[in-house]
Amino acid sequence: METNAKKIKIGIVAVSDRASAGLYEDLSGKAIIEVLSSYIVSEWEYEYTVIPDEMDVIYKTLISLSDRHECCLIVTTGGTGPALRDITPEATEKVCNKMLPGFGEKMRQESLKFVPTAILSRQTAGIRNSTLIINLPGKPTSIKQCLDAVFPAVPYCIDLLGGPFIRCNEQQIQAFRPKSS
Amino acid sequence: METNAKKIKIGIVAVSDRASAGLYEDLSGKAIIEVLSSYIVSEWEYEYTVIPDEMDVIYKTLISLSDRHECCLIVTTGGTGPALRDITPEATEKVCNKMLPGFGEKMRQESLKFVPTAILSRQTAGIRNSTLIINLPGKPTSIKQCLDAVFPAVPYCIDLLGGPFIRCNEQQIQAFRPKSS
Amino acid sequence: METNAKKIKIGIVAVSDRASAGLYEDLSGKAIIEVLSSYIVSEWEYEYTVIPDEMDVIYKTLISLSDRHECCLIVTTGGTGPALRDITPEATEKVCNKMLPGFGEKMRQESLKFVPTAILSRQTAGIRNSTLIINLPGKPTSIKQCLDAVFPAVPYCIDLLGGPFIRCNEQQIQAFRPKSS
Numbered sequence: 288m289e290t291n292a293k294k295i296k297i298g299i300v301a302v303s304d305r306a307s308a309g310l311y312e313d314l315s316g317k318a319i320i321e322v323l324s325s326y327i328v329s330e331w332e333y334e335y336t337v338i339p340d341e342m343d344v345i346y347k348t349l350i351s352l353s354d355r356h357e358c359c360l361i362v363t364t365g366g367t368g369p370a371l372r373d374i375t376p377e378a379t380e381k382v383c384n385k386m387l388p389g390f391g392e393k394m395r396q397e398s399l400k401f402v403p404t405a406i407l408s409r410q411t412a413g414i415r416n417s418t419l420i421i422n423l424p425g426k427p428t429s430i431k432q433c434l435d436a437v438f439p440a441v442p443y444c445i446d447l448l449g450g451p452f453i454r455c456n457e458q459q460i461q462a463f464r465p466k467s468s
Numbered sequence: 469m470e471t472n473a474k475k476i477k478i479g480i481v482a483v484s485d486r487a488s489a490g491l492y493e494d495l496s497g498k499a500i501i502e503v504l505s506s507y508i509v510s511e512w513e514y515e516y517t518v519i520p521d522e523m524d525v526i527y528k529t530l531i532s533l534s535d536r537h538e539c540c541l542i543v544t545t546g547g548t549g550p551a552l553r554d555i556t557p558e559a560t561e562k563v564c565n566k567m568l569p570g571f572g573e574k575m576r577q578e579s580l581k582f583v584p585t586a587i588l589s590r591q592t593a594g595i596r597n598s599t600l601i602i603n604l605p606g607k608p609t610s611i612k613q614c615l616d617a618v619f620p621a622v623p624y625c626i627d628l629l630g631g632p633f634i635r636c637n638e639q640q641i642q643a644f645r646p647k648s649s
Numbered sequence: 650m651e652t653n654a655k656k657i658k659i660g661i662v663a664v665s666d667r668a669s670a671g672l673y674e675d676l677s678g679k680a681i682i683e684v685l686s687s688y689i690v691s692e693w694e695y696e697y698t699v700i701p702d703e704m705d706v707i708y709k710t711l712i713s714l715s716d717r718h719e720c721c722l723i724v725t726t727g728g729t730g731p732a733l734r735d736i737t738p739e740a741t742e743k744v745c746n747k748m749l750p751g752f753g754e755k756m757r758q759e760s761l762k763f764v765p766t767a768i769l770s771r772q773t774a775g776i777r778n779s780t781l782i783i784n785l786p787g788k789p790t791s792i793k794q795c796l797d798a799v800f801p802a803v804p805y806c807i808d809l810l811g812g813p814f815i816r817c818n819e820q821q822i823q824a825f826r827p828k829s830s
Binding site: 368369370371372374375377388391392395396399402403404405406407408409 | 528565567568569570573580595596600608620621624628629630642643644646
Binding site for chain 2: 749
C-alpha cells in the first residue's frame with residue numbers, strides 16, 4: 288500500500304460565456320467531478336471554477352491552478368470548437384511548456400465513432416511545469432467518453448512529472464503504468 | 469425550407485508551379501468544383517484560381533478570397549508534400565486565427581488505407597475570421613477521397629462561423645448537424 | 650539497376666542523460682542500426698552518437714548531421730515523453746523548415762495497439778533542407794515497432810527531397826513509391 292506524501296489536487300475549469308454569466312447551469316464541469324470521483328480511489332480534492340471565454344481569464348486561471356494551487360492535473364471543458372469565442376486550446380498552449388498531441392488525436396478518434404463533426408474539435412493537452420492540462424469538449428455527454436479514452440494514461444503521466452500517486456478503481460478505469468524502460 | 473440571405477461563395481485554389489505556368493492543365497481544382505457540385509444543392513458560386521507555390525502569392529490569394537470575396541469556404545489543392553516548394557500548409561497557418569488539426573488527421577487516416585506514403589501529407593485546415601480553409605493534396609484522384617472524408621463536418625462548421633446554410637444532396641454526402649449542445 | 654551517385658548516410662542519435670553519462674549502455678540506438686541494416690540493401694553508412702537531453706547539444710548535433718555530414722535521414726531515440734528533461738521533439742522542430750505530423754500520428758496509433766500510454770509520446774518528424782528527421786521513443790522494444798510503421802514512406806520522401814535512392818529488402822519492409830502524380 289503506497290503512502291502518498293503529496294496531496295492529489297485537481298483543477299476543473301468550465302469555460303463558457305453563458306454558464307459564467309449564470310444563463311444556464313454548468314453541467315460539464317460537474318460531469319468531470321462525477322467521472323473523476325468514480326475513477327479515483329485515492330484521497331483527492333478539487334478546485335472548481337466557471338469562467339467566460341476570455342483569453343486573459345483562462346490564462347490566469349490555468350496559471351493559478353498550476354502555480355498557486357499546485358494541481359497535478361487540470362481538466363477544462365468548453366471553448367474547443369471552431370467558433371470565434373472558442374479559444375481554450377490557444378490559452379492552454381500559451382501556459383504550457385510542452386504539448387501532448389496524442390491526447391487530442393485520441394479523443395477525436397473516439398468521438399469520430401459517434402459524429403463526423405468530431406474533426407471540428409480542437410482540444411489538446413499539455414504540461415505546465417508539473418501540471419498536466421487536458422481540454423475536454425463542452426458537451427456534457429462527451430465528458431465521460433473523452434475521459435474514458437485518455438485517462439488510462441493520466442496517472443503514469445503524473446508519475447513522470449513527479450506528482451502524487453493516483454490509485455484507480457479498476458472496475459471503472461484501467462490505469463496503465465508500464466514497467467520501467 | 470431555410471431562406472438563405474447570405475450567398476454561398478467558395479474559393480478554389482490550385483497551387484502548382486507547373487499548372488500555373490501552363491505546363492499542364494490543372495485537373496485537381498476542376499475535380500474540386502465537380503465534387504462540390506455533386507454535394508451542394510443550395511445555390512452557390514465559386515472563385516477559381518491557379519497559382520504558383522510562392523508563399524507571398526498563396527498568402528495574398530487566401531486573404532483576398534476570405535476578406536474581399538467573403539468566401540465561407542476555401543479549398544486548396546497542391547503544395548502539401550515534403551518537397552522544398554511545398555508550402556501550402558505554412559501559408560494556410562499564416563493567414564488563420566485558429567487551426568483545426570482534426571481535418572489533417574482524418575484525411576491522412578483515410579489515405580493510409582490506400583498508400584503508406586499518406587503520412588508525408590501535411591495538409592491541414594484552419595479558420596480565418598469567418599472562412600474555413602481546407603488543404604487537399606495535389607493528386608486529382610485524392611480529391612474526392614479526401615472531401616468524402618471531411619465534408620460531412622463542413623456545413624455545420626460554417627454554421628458555427630455565422631456563414632450561409634449549405635444544403636447537401638444526401639445521396640452524395642451526409643452532412644451532419646448535431647442538436648444544439 | 651539504378652546507379653546511386655549520392656551516398657546514403659544516416660544519422661542515428663540516442664538522446665539520454667544516463668546513457669551519455671555511461672550509466673548504462675545505449676540499446677535503442679543500436680536497435681535502430683540493426684533494424685535499418687535489415688531493411689536497406691543499398692550500400693549505406695551511419696554516424697552514431699549518444700548525447701544528453703540538453704537542447705543546445707541536440708540542436709547542434711542535428712544541424713551537424715544535416716549540414717556537415719549531409720545525412721539524408723536522421724533517426725533519434727529518446728526524449729519524447731512528458732518528463733521535464735524530454736525535449737527531443739522541441740529540438741527537432743527548432744532545426745526543421747517544415748513538420749510532418751503524419752509520422753507522429755501513425756506511430757502513436759500503432760503503439761496504442763499495445764499500451765494506452767502511447768498518447769504520452771510526443772515524437773514527430775520534420776525536414777531540414779534535404780534531411781528527413783524522425784523521432785522514435787526511447788524504449789528499445791518500440792524501435793522496430795515504430796520503424797515498421799513509418800519506414801515504408803521514407804525512401805519516397807527522400808526521393809522527393811532530392812536525396813539518394815534507397816533500395817529495400819522486400820522481405821523485411823515494403824517501401825512504397827507512388828506513380829508520379
